[in-house]
Amino acid sequence: MKDSHCTTIPLLRGPVPLSHLFLGSFLRDGDSAVDATCGNGNDTLLLARLVGASGHVRGFDIQQQAIAETGRRLAEAGLSGRVTLLQKGHEELAEHVEGPVQAVLFNLGYCPGGDRSIITRPETTGMALEQALVMLAPGGIVIVTVYPGHSGGGEERSAVETWAAGLDPRVFHCWRMGQTNVTPTAPYLLLVQKVP
Amino acid sequence: MKDSHCTTIPLLRGPVPLSHLFLGSFLRDGDSAVDATCGNGNDTLLLARLVGASGHVRGFDIQQQAIAETGRRLAEAGLSGRVTLLQKGHEELAEHVEGPVQAVLFNLGYCPGGDRSIITRPETTGMALEQALVMLAPGGIVIVTVYPGHSGGGEERSAVETWAAGLDPRVFHCWRMGQTNVTPTAPYLLLVQKVP
DSSP: OOTTTHHHHHHHOOOOHHHHHHHHOOBBOOEEEEESOOSSSSSHHHHHHHOTTTTTEEEEESSSHHHHHHHHHHHTHHHHGGEEEEEEEEHHHHOOSSEEEEEEEEOBBBBBTSSSTTTOHHHHHHHHHHHHHHEEEEEEEEEEOTTTTTTHHHHHHHHHHHHHHHHTTEEEEEEEEEESOOOOTTTTEEEEEOOO | OBBBTTOOOOOSSSSHHHHHHHHHOOOOOTTTTSSSSSSSSHHHHHHHHHHTTEEEEEEEOOHHHHHHHHHHHHHTTTOOEEEEEEEGGGGGHHEEEEEOOOOOOOOOBBBBBBTTOOBOHEEEEHHHHHHHHHHHEEEEEEEEEEETTTTTTTHHHHHHHHHTTTSSSTEEEEEEEEEEOOOTOEEEEEEEEOOO
């Protein structure tokens, strides 16, 4: 039972706070997590807080600007020590991550504030998702935030949804979470959990 | 950051644990909650734990057997004092609940282990949902677990989904959460939050 003073009520205005609610429920001190698309470091920062001083986060982004901004925010928060940033595509996830990990995050599409022509692609996203599932600890989760609205987004969405529908339900629980009363191209979440 | 010993990892095998994860994140000591379909008391019990000794739960069910079983489980857990049970249809919610409340739960369909011909109906469910939204505190949530698989379930599902799609997004965040890799008639969740 929570003390009314200790945490604020989550406000589920979009996929980011929803994703953060799940991460807060699943991650513990000492855990390992991967941010497969650091972008501006918003999620990387949260992962670093949640795994605690004895945990570790690996963050990936192909864009130097994203790695730099993420690094800056982590340093500002005093959390650099628990994070390794790699300017690499997430199709190389398995080469750089020693599993098992408790959470892997993907934000598909373009980097907010960045070059909108640099977007995640179905082929590399697909490879990275498969690698993420292999490295998950029992009970661990992959969260994918899908942004269908940009050019190329619809194609990627279809590929990811086909993948999600085809997962073996004895091995993975897989949820799609979207808002019912907004535009159909609004971003939404896929949450995959490896059955312990 | 959670201590690894203090709580177990949620296992999202179906809508019940997912619903319980949200309730654990949203409810605080001293809150008020409503179980609009007590059934066997599983959710009522959790709500009673989460609102603490200074909180209160009102539980509704039209079936005497459900009220009795829920009462029995609450007594066994020593939580009867913080719960009022009413053998009434949830279309009477507003008459018996003084708002505001932080959470209202609905499990649609039939009572597990009970008479499968006694099911929730679109008309009364619709009235109850509208009343639930009015009584919600800012930031409060309604969680509806929809079971489309039984006779009459498909019709109720359509009515509830139409209602969810029509909610004003400036007033309510509304999420649909279903599993991607199971039968299309599997139960799923709608979560509505009143924008503070």
